[in-house]
Amino acid sequence: MLTKRKLHALFWVALLILGLGVALTQGDEEIDPYKEAERQRELFRQTSGGILPGELYAAEGEELFTRKRGPKNASLEACDFGLGPGKLEGAYTRMPRYFADTRKVEDLESRVVSCMVRLQGFKPEEVGRDEVKALVAYVASKSSEMPLQVVPKHPNEITLYNLGKELWYRRAGSRDMNCSICHDTYAGGRVRLSPVRSPRQGLSNEWPAYRFEADKLYTLEDRIAFCYESVGVHPPDFYSEPMIALSVYMLTEATKGKHKFTELPGFTR
Amino acid sequence: MEIRRHLWWIAVLWAGFTLSQEGPFLQRLNEAIQDGGSAYARDLQQDADQALCSRYRDRLPPEAVEPFLQRQRSLIRYPAGGRLLGDWKQGEALFTNPRKGNCYACHTGDPKEKGAGRMGPGLVAYGQRGTSEAVVRFTYEKVYNAWAFQPCSLMYRAGVHGILSPEETAHIVAFLLDPASPVNANARR
Numbered sequence: 001m002l003t004k005r006k007l008h009a010l011f012w013v014a015l016l017i018l019g020l021g022v023a024l025t026q027g028d029e030e031i032d033p034y035k036e037a038e039r040q041r042e043l044f045r046q047t048s049g050g051i052l053p054g055e056l057y058a059a060e061g062e063e064l065f066t067r068k069r070g071p072k073n074a075s076l077e078a079c080d081f082g083l084g085p086g087k088l089e090g091a092y093t094r095m096p097r098y099f100a101d102t103r104k105v106e107d108l109e110s111r112v113v114s115c116m117v118r119l120q121g122f123k124p125e126e127v128g129r130d131e132v133k134a135l136v137a138y139v140a141s142k143s144s145e146m147p148l149q150v151v152p153k154h155p156n157e158i159t160l161y162n163l164g165k166e167l168w169y170r171r172a173g174s175r176d177m178n179c180s181i182c183h184d185t186y187a188g189g190r191v192r193l194s195p196v197r198s199p200r201q202g203l204s205n206e207w208p209a210y211r212f213e214a215d216k217l218y219t220l221e222d223r224i225a226f227c228y229e230s231v232g233v234h235p236p237d238f239y240s241e242p243m244i245a246l247s248v249y250m251l252t253e254a255t256k257g258k259h260k261f262t263e264l265p266g267f268t269r
Numbered sequence: 270m271e272i273r274r275h276l277w278w279i280a281v282l283w284a285g286f287t288l289s290q291e292g293p294f295l296q297r298l299n300e301a302i303q304d305g306g307s308a309y310a311r312d313l314q315q316d317a318d319q320a321l322c323s324r325y326r327d328r329l330p331p332e333a334v335e336p337f338l339q340r341q342r343s344l345i346r347y348p349a350g351g352r353l354l355g356d357w358k359q360g361e362a363l364f365t366n367p368r369k370g371n372c373y374a375c376h377t378g379d380p381k382e383k384g385a386g387r388m389g390p391g392l393v394a395y396g397q398r399g400t401s402e403a404v405v406r407f408t409y410e411k412v413y414n415a416w417a418f419q420p421c422s423l424m425y426r427a428g429v430h431g432i433l434s435p436e437e438t439a440h441i442v443a444f445l446l447d448p449a450s451p452v453n454a455n456a457r458r
Contacts, residue, residue: 031384162294163301169326171319171421173312174430181327181423182388189388191374196388233312236305245301 033193033269040212041267053210054137054265057217061138064131070120079115081108081139092143093261096248098154105160107247108136109221110239129238136219137208137265144264148205150251157248160241164249167242177231179246194269199253209266217265220247322421329420341417345410345428348435353409353442354400360444361451363437370412370433370441375424378444379451388423395445396453408445413438 044052065076081091082099096107102114112135116122152161171178182191187198197203207220218226221243225235236242302310318337321329329337347353361379364372372378375388398404411418413428413435427433433441444450 159297163298166298166323167301169323170313170315171322171327172315174425174432176319176416176425176430178323178327181421185327186388186423189386191386191388193384193386234306234308236309240305240309241301242305242309 031193033195037212037268044212044267052265052267054208054217054267055141057134057137057208057210058141058265059138061134061136061141064135065138070116070122072119072121074119074121076112076115076119076135078119079111081111088139088142090143090146092140092264093146093149095150096157096160096244096251097150098156105154105156105244105248107220107244108139109219110244112136112139113239133208133217133219133222137217140208140261140264143261145260145262147258147260148251148255150248150255152248152252160245160248161252163241164245164247167246168249173231173233175231175233177233179227199250200257202254202257202259204247204250205254205259206262206264206266206268208264209262209268211268213269318416318420325421327421334420337420338417341414341420341426341429342410344426345414345417346435347409348439353405353439354446355436355439355441355443357440357443357447357450359437360440360442363433363441364444369437370427372441380455381451392445392452394453394456396448396450398446400446405442405446408442409438412441 041052068075078085080086080099080101081088082094082097083089083091092108095111096105098105099111099114101118104110104114106114109132112132113124113127116127116131117124152158168179171181182189182196183203184198187196187201189196204220204223207223208217210216211218216222221238224243224246225238228235302313305313315323318340321333321337325333348355362369364370364378365382367374372392373382373385375386377385377387377391377393380393395408413433414426415422415424416426416429425432428435428438445452448454
């Protein structure tokens with residue numbers, strides 16, 4: 001078994017080699033973004049003893065999940081992600097969903113926060129974003145490559161789906177954008193080199209993912225925030241209703257398109 | 270008499286019902302937007318035509334198109350002195366700059382620029398159209414306000430939002446039309 005320290009050392013070596021790889025491949029050729037992502041992934045695999053960065057986050061998340069922490073000195077093993085306390089296998093495939101204990105529709109990210117508050121006794125403002133991301137990576141890894149199953153049924157889930165749809169089409173800001181004009185009308189096109197997909201084509205099925213261009217783990221909320229920022233709109237707060245509503249909308253549509261999650265955590269641009 | 274009275278009540282109830290369908294949902298939507306934080310709520314405010322595009326999912330009904338185009342046309346401003354063709358070198362910088370035109374996100378321009386987007390039509394050799402009054406005016410107005418020609422286009426209204434001033438818009442027009450600009454000079458014919 002590799003220790004965490006060793007993993008991190010390997011990770012930095014991999015990063016160095018990756019940087020070199022990027023520098024060397026800036027030729028005249030137009031790069032195919034999918035092939036490029038695959039190539040980068042292989043580079044990481046080969047140079048880090050078969051470990052991808054996303055797996056490091058998940059390992060960190062597992063440690064946070066099982067350790068007793070917080071004012072109540074409890075682990076998160078009793079956290080219910082919808083299938084019962086501690087049942088993680090496939091739980092993410094049905095999220096966001098309605099939770100009776102909080103009487104809210106929660107995505108995986110906000111569910112992690114409410115468990116840290118309710119089970120461990122943290123105050124919401126004490127919950128660090130990096131911890132949440134690591135925990136999300138761990139829980140999501142238990143739904144790797146499984147079919148999406150987000151089907152709004154509870155009235156609150158249906159409400160959030162409808163709100164998400166309305167936000168999806170809402171044109172605003174100085175760039176006059178909405179999600180749909182890029183991700184529906186021009187799906188298949190490219191912004192610069194980045195290919196754009198629609199929800200029915202599977203948009204949103206690879207998160208949380210390590211983005212090698214940013215060298216960071218992105219959750220779905222991070223990715224939504226990134227698109228908002230890139231069109232000049234200040235993103236909604238993390239764990240807020242617009243984040244959850246847009247996630248419900250996209251994942252429901254991706255479910256209708258009969259998509260699976262990619263390997264989770266994903267590895268992408 | 271009786272029947273009329275009944276019909277009246279039915280009409281009132283029906284109107285109330287349809288209003289209550291619209292009302293609570295919009296109210297709920299605003300609550301959700303507020304929940305996203307004040308900066309998000311501020312940025313998500315819409316002008317009337319952004320709201321119209323959203324409502325019709327970016328495909329306006331035919332009768333709404335002409336008034337929409339007219340309203341958008343009336344928003345176009347021109348440079349003092351009326352020169353719509355500026356300096357292509359300044360135009361190139363504005364075309365490229367992600368905080369200004371950001372045109373490469375969606376269009377090819379200088380064929381030597383790598384990794385240009387393909388959401389919009391290619392603009393390589395755009396200058397082949399010549400520099401007649403009509404071409405210059407169309408190009409200027411399109412770049413200043415894309416929605417004056419195509420309602421709810423993906424292409425944003427750079428001039429209307431002040432991302433490009435009238436003078437800056439004229440520089441971009443020159444970048445597209447001047448035979449010496451790389452858009453045209455670097456194009457193989």
